[in-house]
Amino acid sequence: MADREMDYKELAAATGLHPVTANKLKNTYVMPPRLDRGTLEKLCQVLDCQPGDLLRWVPDQEGSL
Template identity: 50%
Template sequence: MAIIIDIDVMLARRKMGVGELAQRIGITPANLAVLKNGRAKAVRFTTLEALCQALDCQPGDLMRWVPDADAEALD
């Protein structure tokens, strides 16, 4: 089972850089990169809320679940 993070997709749609998004939501660009690249072990709901507000989207626009077989094909 894998959770795929699509923050980069939303950033591209909004024509926004990682630095600008990090500043808007109040975290460091390094911490945003950890989240964006799928290396985070957890996400605070306050961070998720801030991401949704800054990107004008729903949580499901930022992350999705795929079964193991499909996740291996994405790597």
């Protein structure tokens, strides 16, 4: 989003997400508790990217399974 100079209001309008949701997605580095497939698809379509461009896997600390 930053690479495309898109603010959260533009993201909300383009994806149909609620502005509060778009703001949280844009301004957080923590995985939202309910990021569903549909939302991820909308984000990828609007931003012309792949899920891996938006997400990265960080393993939990050892022994916290």
